[in-house]
Amino acid sequence: MQRQKPIGARLCMGIATATTALIALTAQAQTTASAADYELVADHKLGAPTFWDYLTYDPQGKVLYVAHIDKVEALDIKSGKSLGHIGPFHDTHGIAIVADMGKGYADSGDDGVVKVFKLSDLSVTKTIKVSPDADGMLYDATSRTVLVVAGDSKNLTVINVADDTVSKVITLPGKPEFMALNEHGEVFVNIADHPSIAKVDIAAGKVIASWPLEGCKNPHGLAFDSRADRLFSSCDNAVMIVVDAANGKNVASLPIGPKCDAVVVDSVRRRAMSANADGTLTVVSIGDGDHYTVKRTVLTYFGGRNATIDPTTGTIFLAHGEMKLVSDTKDLTKLRFGYDGLNVAVLKPND
Numbered sequence: 001m002q003r004q005k006p007i008g009a010r011l012c013m014g015i016a017t018a019t020t021a022l023i024a025l026t027a028q029a030q031t032t033a034s035a036a037d038y039e040l041v042a043d044h045k046l047g048a049p050t051f052w053d054y055l056t057y058d059p060q061g062k063v064l065y066v067a068h069i070d071k072v073e074a075l076d077i078k079s080g081k082s083l084g085h086i087g088p089f090h091d092t093h094g095i096a097i098v099a100d101m102g103k104g105y106a107d108s109g110d111d112g113v114v115k116v117f118k119l120s121d122l123s124v125t126k127t128i129k130v131s132p133d134a135d136g137m138l139y140d141a142t143s144r145t146v147l148v149v150a151g152d153s154k155n156l157t158v159i160n161v162a163d164d165t166v167s168k169v170i171t172l173p174g175k176p177e178f179m180a181l182n183e184h185g186e187v188f189v190n191i192a193d194h195p196s197i198a199k200v201d202i203a204a205g206k207v208i209a210s211w212p213l214e215g216c217k218n219p220h221g222l223a224f225d226s227r228a229d230r231l232f233s234s235c236d237n238a239v240m241i242v243v244d245a246a247n248g249k250n251v252a253s254l255p256i257g258p259k260c261d262a263v264v265v266d267s268v269r270r271r272a273m274s275a276n277a278d279g280t281l282t283v284v285s286i287g288d289g290d291h292y293t294v295k296r297t298v299l300t301y302f303g304g305r306n307a308t309i310d311p312t313t314g315t316i317f318l319a320h321g322e323m324k325l326v327s328d329t330k331d332l333t334k335l336r337f338g339y340d341g342l343n344v345a346v347l348k349p350n351d
Contacts, residue, residue, distance in 0.1 A: 173198055175192045176190065
């Protein structure tokens with residue numbers, strides 16, 4: 001869950017110094033063409049409140065759904081205009097879209113429920129009881145189910161989209177964060193309190209493997225690359241662990257920015273990217289033979305650690321707030337900064 005808190009002056013000065021260095025490096029690098037460059041093409045303002053979490057993109061409808069604490073915003077990517085919102089929620093996190101059935105799902109963490117809504121008019125049609133602290137959510141087209149993890153409840157709920165009923169609840173070996181699908185009826189789940197990845201057989205309703213993430217603290221973002229059969233897990237201690245999805249072997253560890261909450265994979269351009277809280281996007285090149293390289297650090301927005309991707313175009317959608325001063329200016333050593341509302345930045349690859 002993305003919960004922004006005021007930021008102290010010392011931290012901000014450190015970030016400012018690092019950001020200045022990154023700007024200089026980026027300006028220098030822009031003198032030559034790079035396959036890892038991204039252009040900011042839009043920054044949509046969604047307004048208050050200042051808390052947010054996951055984003056889900058529907059490539060068929062070209063609509064972006066953004067968890068915005070008490071509602072889910074629906075944003076028309078073509079026009080940049082809001083189509084309305086779904087709600088109300090009490091701390092919403094995950095969103096799943098079933099385009100061929102014309103409906104979506106979003107959870108309300110404090111209530112421990114999932115609300116089903118129509119894509120056509122965003123009206124809620126059903127409420128499904130799941131578990132307290134419902135968080136990340138995905139739609140698995142292979143099993144025709146919506147998957148919901150609950151952190152404090154340490155489980156995974158499986159919802160049958162044919163009749164919107166809970167078919168099973170799977171106990172996990174710790175507190176889950178996010179998931180990734182391999183399109184073979186299996187889901188991989190990041191376990192935050194015991195840094196590892198749990199592999200779950202959806203049809204069987206059980207955990208079939210648990211793989212440690214070496215050198216990782218508090219894993220959050222997770223993505224799967226079907227071309228390489230590799231998982232990319234981001235960790236709070238500024239590393240990305242690459243894992244063989246067949247046997248759980250840790251094949252690489254790469255430096256990224258801190259406090260990443262989302263990893264996205266562009267299989268076409270062979271990249272894995274982490275959205276980091278320090279206002280950077282780390283771009284990792286996926287090479288053959290488990291060869292991975294950090295190709296570029298792209299400047300984004302401070303606090304922009306939640307993102308999703310259009311798998312067709314490679315466009316990245318990044319949630320962030322605008323910085324504002326929230327303290328008295330009489331004592332500059334005690335300056336505190338916060339955020340003003342929610343924006344969604346659109347970053348387009350230039351290749």
